[in-house]
Ligand SMILES: CC/C=C\C/C=C\C/C=C\C/C=C\C/C=C\C/C=C\CCC(=O)SCCNC(=O)CCNC(=O)[C@H](O)C(C)(C)COP(=O)(O)OP(=O)(O)OC[C@H]1O[C@@H](n2cnc3c(N)ncnc32)[C@H](O)[C@@H]1OP(=O)(O)O
């Protein structure tokens with residue numbers, strides 16, 4: 001009991017956070033450099049380069065998974081039918097997920113890890129994320145599809161990036177947040193005005209989905225991908241999880257409802273495909289309503305257990321990187337040079353500010369104006 005309490009206090013200590021962030025940053029930059037070293041391999045053996053990059057990517061992403069699973073002890077529960085369960089991780093799929101939470105990317109990654117597709121997982125991500133050190137840089141080598149959320153500019157690049165995945169050598173899940181931005185009350189209100197203008201039913205828990213990305217993904221991954229995983233995420237007891245909460249060791253409870261829909265059943269025609277997606281979001285809204293009323297999603301629970309790999313990878317980097325920094329800091333302190341000590345202190349502060357900026361990228365309050373601006377522009 002006392003030991004548990006001590007551990008809880010330890011997890012809130014700044015020193016622990018500094019160590020975790022230092023390990024993430026330094027290991028991430030080492031891995032980014034290793035990824036850079038694979039560049040000459042691409043023209044010679046592209047498939048081998050891709051496989052190596054999947055493993056290297058895993059070594060970065062799994063640190064955030066370990067933070068969620070092992071440090072914060074967050075429980076991830078999966079609601080799905082057992083027949084579909086058997087296929088997860090054994091086929092390529094498009095994942096359609098609601099976008100309400102600051103850590104939904106970590107939760108998504110956790111499910112990827114449990115089904116063995118973490119290193120190869122893909123997403124249609126906003127271009128701004130490609131500039132985030134470590135994760136954004138890692139994504140270049142994992143052939144993540146970036147968009148500016150301006151269709152005229154995106155059309156060509158998104159189609160080309162999707163086509164490149166046709167011969168991808170590993171099973172992958174391609175994540176689409178069709179709402180295009182995270183849910184806020186303001187964005188929801190504006191988005192429902194758009195729905196009204198379009199004569200579409202209103203949604204209570206989702207923004208109106210943007211259909212272009214989904215339709216183009218289905219079109220260009222046909223033949224490669226066998227199913228769409230319609231996924232609806234929620235957290236128990238109205239928890240609003242944050243990355244800082246996870247870093248402080250706070251335990252959350254994620255519930256994910258997944259329906260496997262064969263890709264063949266999705267219409268090929270673009271406007272029919274768009275209508276199909278709108279219908280899907282109306283169903284997702286009903287699932288959220290069910291969750292609100294009953295505290296659970298429909299269907300059976302089939303929980304994949306957490307695996308040791310993420311923890312092992314994390315401990316490996318802790319062992320490799322913590323000792324040298326301790327020695328270095330000690331030498332600096334013993335050097336007696338005020339200038340060196342002040343410089344080191346300023347450098348550490350700058351790095352901490354950098355990490356805080358990275359964490360800020362996950363915060364909804366600091367989110368984009370997408371979904372607010374364009375309607376105002378349309379109205380002008
Ligand atoms: C078993 C377990 C299963 C699952 C486990 C779960 C998950 C794990 C899977 C994988 C994990 C992988 C990675 C996870 C890691 C990290 C992920 C992190 C985050 C990245 C996510 C993002 O960056 S989200 C933002 C970027 N992505 C997107 O935006 C995708 C969705 N968007 C689109 O598809 C868009 O169509 C577009 C981007 C391609 C183009 O956008 P654009 O705005 O230019 O054009 P659109 O034509 O789409 O929009 C105009 C139409 O929209 C109407 N409109 C206008 N205003 C609004 C409004 N406010 N709301 C709604 N609609 C609006 C407008 O009228 C236009 O209508 P049209 O009729 O003309 O189409």
Ligand SMILES: CCCCCCCCCCCCCCCC(=O)OC[C@@H](O)COP(=O)(O)O
Nearest residue numbers: 021024105135181182358359361362367368370
């Ligand atoms: C291990 C300790 C780690 C500390 C540093 C962590 C760094 C985290 C890196 C940030 C990874 C970025 C992923 C965020 C995904 C996300 O959720 O992006 C939001 C977009 O979809 C939509 O943006 P918006 O339009 O602004 O809502």
